[in-house]
Amino acid sequence: MAALTLPILFAHRVKELGEGVALREKKKGLWRRISWDEYDTHVRNFSLGLKSFGLRKGDRVSILGDNCPEWLYADLATQSAGGISVGVYPTNSYVQVKYILDHSQSRFVIVKDQEQADKILLIKDQLPFLEKMIVIDMKGLRKYDDPLLTSFHEVEEMGRRIHEGNPTLFQEMIDNTKSDDVAIIVYTSGTTGPPKGAMLSHQNITSVLDSFFEVIPISRWDSLVSVLPLCHVAERLFSLFIPMKSGCTINFAESIDTLQADMTEISPTIFLTVPRILEKIHSAITIKMQDAHPVKRWAYDQFLPLGQRVAERRLSKQDVSLFLRLAYFFAYLLVFRPLRNRLGLLQVRECVSGAAPLSKDIMKFFHSIGLMVKEAYGSTECTGVFSMPVGNDIEIGTTGKPIPGWEYKIASDGEILIKGPAVFAGYFRDEEATKNAKRDGWLYTGDIGEFDDQGNLKITDRKKEILITASGKNIAPSEIENRLKFSPFIKEAIVIGDRRPYLAALIQIDLDNVADWAQREGIPFTTFKSLSKDPEVYKLIQGEVEKANKEMSRIESIKKFVLLEKELDRDDDELTATMKVRREMIEKKYGDLIERLYK
């Protein structure tokens, strides 16, 4: 087993499942199936094609674009040829793309479409290492005659011809991969400073897979829809690596616009998500219910509290009485089941949320409709997963127990330290950051947390983000922020209060929902700015803040807040690629505004 690498694992699955469905892609309105054999052929041809371009062992290949089967082919093909694949967020600006391509010294870049290709063409002169850009969808690009550019199809054709001439070459290439070779580099979006490239070896990934399957067994009959960006380690784990081990099916939606409908058609059994998406689903349901038919609205209003009662009893491990169970059964049939069906989440048996802390209220909401959302904790540096609840043993507010294979301890300052075969190989071309993160084999996660008496991990916050108020109390801002964000009218909240007498917040309203509310109330507005400045809107948010304050201790309550007059934006460096708030940047930028909160 020691010599197991991802391409070898993939080959096992191909041999086992052959004609079975590996991927589905919606094209021309129909779901097209791609079997494991076809998957393998694409990977093989593309890999040989890359090789013929001169890809050497250890060379970096960047992939830039939205999720699609070719993304997976390119990734595996690179690894099969001994290369290292680097995913880049398709939403990155050309400046950010340039940083990653330059830092990783990529010789090849695979782009999805014209939009991404144009970014590369803009910066190609500043990328001395770049030799070829391979384009998946040539629409709008056929007239470009830049020698840098080749189509994905052409590379596959080259590979196919090579394979005909030398049918054993690809097998030799796979046999040459070593388990401690670096397989992928994941650039972390980092809330501070430029992104760092975390190197993950084949062994890191295969060992995390082994532990993962002990907690959530996934079979070939499971299916997932690939939605989150593939360059993120969690999505890569779910869309590429887990299927290699389990044989489950991955589905690609037609476009972002059709995602909802496509989800309903596929009805996946596994759902990997992030708090932001769950928040969005929750507020969409809340708002849409107001426009629903009165009978539907009545049923929803009656049954949701019932669902919540059952969910709370289950979460606190109390017995649910027969009467309640019966009532819940009816509520499920009449309301929750159709609702879940509409969301495309009817068949979901494992729903994992990660990347950021999830508010307890959102979690309870999904449990009420029978969707047992569980929170996992992990980071790129520990190959995605460290702890996760097993089965329905979910302790709200915790991220479950560490998965097998990890050693762990809590440092004296509360930082979580972990050790094991899946701790990453180091940051690419950054010795110093590596030394900071990895000392004596222990990974310093930078997160503060503790274990409860049952051994569940409770994350307090990022070490850097803990606030210490003027009175000396330590406060984790993310929990308070999540309480605020539970309101459908609040999209983003940043709690301030480090070395200050009380807590204050910068709040960004949710444009869609507040605009909808303003229309009902007959409040005229033109733009986001005019809406944020409206005194009625301020009152609305004040009510929401007070609601959140009620559930928190006096010291944790928000005394003052101000509404941001502009939406936070990635292009202004206020959010990371994963839409996390860059606190440091915002505190600097809105310094004046913050000062006014303390006058």
Place this chain on the structure above:
Amino acid sequence: MPKLEVKNLNINFGGIRALNGVSFVVEGNQLFGLIGPNGAGKTTILNIINGVYHPSSGNIFLDDKDIVGLKPYQIANIGVGRTFQNIELFKNITVIDNLLLGRHRFIKAGILSGSFYLGKCLKEEMVNRDHIEEIIEFLEIEVYRKKIVRTLPYGIQKRVELGRALSMDPKILLLDEPCSGMNTEETEDMARFILDIKEEMGISIMMIEHNMEVVMDIADQICVINFGTKIAEGNPKEIQSDPKVIRAYLGED
């Protein structure tokens, strides 16, 4: 490469001479812009090419074949597609059905096999559906596929109409104000689609458009009409600096 040649076109409506000896050539795979003030006769030219009006005199050659005197459906059959200034879709059926209607000239199955969806008809429908799905993907209207046209936003309806014109596999497309009434973003999208149609599908395009920014940006050749007479022709640069054009647009002084 299909080439459209308009020679000395005249048309009278009662006593009014709406077109007065207009001639121009749309070369193969060219984006040809037709501009001019309101009432200059631009749409009339499209209507003549289309066979809706018959000219008082003059000829129109498509690939050296004179098409004056043919009926509109015959002209459509030889590959002239068209969109209209005010959207002319079937409002109460779906996007797919509208596009399939554009495939009418390729559908040969009779009433009998059509009613019972028999072998040949089924095969034909699959081929044509496949074709329009390509257009749906091209125009990025997947999400509206099964929606009733009436319920769609204006900008999307314009796109669907373009899709219907494309679904008949035209050699040349006549677009009557494709960007009218659109916001900046919709206009940019439309301009990109028009360029892609020319470049990816190799279709010649003749376009009437009032949005000068768009015309100057994407047209290869521009012809300016005023009061039924051609006053200038050239590439965008030449047109922008032509004193006669400036006078027609800004008035005489």
